Amino acid sequence: MTEITTDPSVLKKRLLSLDVFRGITIAAMVLVNDPGDWGHIYAPLEHSKWNGCTPTDLIFPFFLFMVGVSIVYAMESKLQTVSHSKLILRALRRMGLILLIQYTIQLLFHPVLSHLRLPGVLPRIALVYFICTVLYVKTSQKTRDWLFVIALVGYYIIMNFIPVPGVGYANLEPETNMGAWLDRLIFTPDHLWSQSHTWDPEGLLGTIPAMATGLFGIRLSTWLKRKDRDDSTKVSWMFTYGAISVAAALIWDLFFPINKALWTSSFVLYAGGLATIGLSLSYWLIDVQGYKRFTWFFVVFGANAITAYVMADFVPHYLSMIHGDAKGNPFYHAFFLNFLSPINASLASALFIVLAVWVVMWVLYRFKIFIKV
Template sequence: MQSSTVSTPEPTLAQPAPVRRLLSLDALRGFDMFWIIGGEEIFHVLAKTTGWAWAIFMADQFTHVDWNGFRPYDCIFPLFLFLAGVSTPYSLGSRLDRGDDRGAMVRKIITRGLVLVLLGILYNNGLFTKPLAEMRFPSVLARIGLGGMFAQLIYVYVRNERARYGIFAGILLVYWALLMLVPVPGFGAGNLTMEGSLVGYVDRLVMPGRLYKVVHDPEGLLSTLPAIATGLLGVFAGTVLRHKNVSDSQKLQRLALAGVVCVVVGWIWNIVLPVNKNLWTSSFVLVAGGWSLLALSLFYWIIDIMNWRRWTFFFVVIGMNSILIYLAGEVIDFEHTAHFLFGGMLSFFSDPIRSVGAVVAFLAVKWAFLYFLYKKNVFLRV
């Protein structure tokens, strides 16, 4: 990991900066990151302070399903990983086409993945602040690092596109078979509860430290396998977008059609294998991946085809330092800064306005911090 100063900013998110960027990709990454850094709190505060039906509905959509099922907020994390996959054909494809040293690329890919695992451990536990038994080793960053790393390695070593699709399907089918056929002591095979699933059993058996939900970790070891498929789905989308002999309208049609097909097949699969983010089930990969494809299609159409770009700057600034702002919340008290700058002014307003204003001020301080770095051309590179 290093902090770099360059003449031309290059957005990064758990992968090397590509040679040619799509503004739609950068904007969608920033849009996704906006909700991760606290944007959803606007709806939660509105629901709590006003009781408005639409605010309550939106706040509910920005919560995770307890176990089986799917809400829009369940797509935020897989979209993050999906977009890392979309960048891969841009960042690695041209180098492979030029015949660059594959070994050097692989070393960088593996190093990047392992650094994200270490950053995830630091994010969860701080530096030497907890005994080993109380540390949580799985993390969001580790899921992105490992899922993206293996997806990129498949892209580098498997040059035949049909073979990549076969690996994608194989991962989903093998994971389904593992969940349904491998017995768990005391629960048998095919048990998809938190306590009885093979995912939780493997976590309890091999993971050191503590698990996020005591008997299960949503970013645990075994469920990293289908996360690779999420990254690969992004690789497939990036391959379509990078294709030079296909028109923009054809690219849009292919992405949108693939998104619809994934969502439909995922919900059909849900009949026998529930859509479940905690287990990252194969059906969840398709549903979340399908919506990710549709989101990318929408942004690609608006930004890169229709050329409506002015509104994207707000989100691009966020996306260009996505890893940094994710980590910064653990070491910088943005809430205190927002209260110091805006708390006095907000005290003159009613409770709903004051509460929503506090969230907006919090987000504004974060964005101003990122904008300062953007203007200075300073970006955290992983």
């Protein structure tokens, strides 16, 4: 069930750099999801066409990385006081609630059950959160490290060497890879990504490496919480881990391309390495050195991350109705396009939506309301 707390001690227990890093990720997610015009977008704010990686491609794995980090900070102290079965049951309920939110939003905006998209961003977050929670509660860090390796190597073997039924050979093309075949078999084409109905960028098989992204966050969080290392040592090794991971990803990219839509193993290492570097930098500047003056804007997003993501669906929808058009961003045509070039007007419209969502989140933050889904 949804838990709403106004206890100020909740925020004090949080790692500030974690909320800031997660807040930056959520703000970026809203920015790239709500341009004024999809035909006029700066290249870094678009997903890569297939292989390769843009800054936009990093947003989702950064969030899943932070899910892993958050699991440790939320549950470490509870492992000794709360039964494991109760912790897993709570995680199962949370997964179910996130799925319910996703499908309810879809049906509110597109009330056609026969074409309900079953995979998606929130379903992947829900599955990764639940799987990683179970693994954190029930396994040791050594076991999780082995599972991380097995997931990445196993996914590489499945995608590159097992023939795809109906195709006859393994491949990494959008509509004919093993993941696309499995999604059509289990979900049926009518319940996949609306633009193609032949494959889905958040498909079922891709949950395996996405889980590894969450385990990456758990590994970094357990290191960050160690009491036998000083902060300088922690940050130095985090930078080292991140750099090694990125280097390994670039090597693996030569024969298993970095690809966000397929969530390839090289993509896991690449995004995880960059997330590690980003989090270590945030931790050093904010929590160690105390540079906190400009953090409040992103903390507002990070303290209610899932709520902000959900509001990013509702706020543009209801703002657009002011202009009498429930489709798209009306401010692009009605205001920004009168003063700016099409591409800058599109960006300005997206920034306006970010600010509008932030205002809603600020109200919750101002009254110390933290919604735990």
